[in-house]
Amino acid sequence: LAKTTQPISMDSYEGQEVNITCSHNNIATNDYITWYQQFPSQGPRFIIQGYKTKVTNEVASLFIPADRKSSTLSLPRVSLSDTAVYYCLVGDWGSGNTGKLIFGQGTTLQVKP
Amino acid sequence: SAVISQKPSRDICQRGTSLTIQCQVDSQVTMMFWYRQQPGQSLTLIATANQGSEATYESGFVIDKFPISRPNLTFSTLTVSNMSPEDSSIYLCSVLNPLTSTDTQYFGPGTRLTVL
Numbered sequence: 001l002a003k004t005t006q007p008i009s010m011d012s013y014e015g016q017e018v019n020i021t022c023s024h025n026n027i028a029t030n031d032y033i034t035w036y037q038q039f040p041s042q043g044p045r046f047i048i049q050g051y052k053t054k055v056t057n058e059v060a061s062l063f064i065p066a067d068r069k070s071s072t073l074s075l076p077r078v079s080l081s082d083t084a085v086y087y088c089l090v091g092d093w094g095s096g097n098t099g100k101l102i103f104g105q106g107t108t109l110q111v112k113p
Numbered sequence: 114s115a116v117i118s119q120k121p122s123r124d125i126c127q128r129g130t131s132l133t134i135q136c137q138v139d140s141q142v143t144m145m146f147w148y149r150q151q152p153g154q155s156l157t158l159i160a161t162a163n164q165g166s167e168a169t170y171e172s173g174f175v176i177d178k179f180p181i182s183r184p185n186l187t188f189s190t191l192t193v194s195n196m197s198p199e200d201s202s203i204y205l206c207s208v209l210n211p212l213t214s215t216d217t218q219y220f221g222p223g224t225r226l227t228v229l
Contacts, residue, residue, distance in 0.1 A: 043205050043220030103156040103220055
């Protein structure tokens with residue numbers, strides 16, 4: 001399973017776009033990149049998953065360059081409620097694989113008014 | 114997405130006792146996992162709960178301390194045995210169904226355990 005590196009913390013203000021970059025230099029060919037959000041006293045919540053290029057959903061966008069050695073989670077116009085810990089994970093969870101998730105320390109995003 | 118419930122949501126226990134945590138999913142899933150999150154820390158995988166067979170434990174976790182059952186495709190239990198204050202953590206179950214298009218893993222709300 002590829003190791004990931006993220007900034008420990010980030011600060012932002014309401015209404016700004018936030019970009020959190022994750023490094024995963026040893027990503028394997030079959031690995032997907034997945035981001036989770038965790039609020040205090042809650043289980044992690046799935047945000048977005050991608051393999052290459054760009055993925056967008058109603059919550060965020062995920063940018064993955066051609067070499068796939070990094071990825072950037074983009075949160076448009078954050079609000080105070082986006083204050084949370086964001087985890088980047090890399091792995092191959094397709095059928096027949098172990099499905100294990102190895103969590104790094106995550107990025108604590110603090111959104112200020 | 115799968116809806117996951119855990120019981121109890123929290124508990125305060127005395128050292129030396131044991132607590133069994135239940136994880137119930139609203140649909141059949143192929144894989145279930147148990148994680149521990151110590152205060153202020155990230156999540157650590159304890160084991161993979163295998164349906165109808167013994168769980169697969171990660172390094173540093175043993176069956177005698179964390180016995181796990183998974184009698185069917187929607188239910189699993191984790192027991193924290195002979196507890197000590199160091200076992201105070203949030204325990205989370207998660208599920209994965211590789212049959213879905215995104216192979217997404219979903220987490221339960223967690224069980225907050227305090228050992229006195």
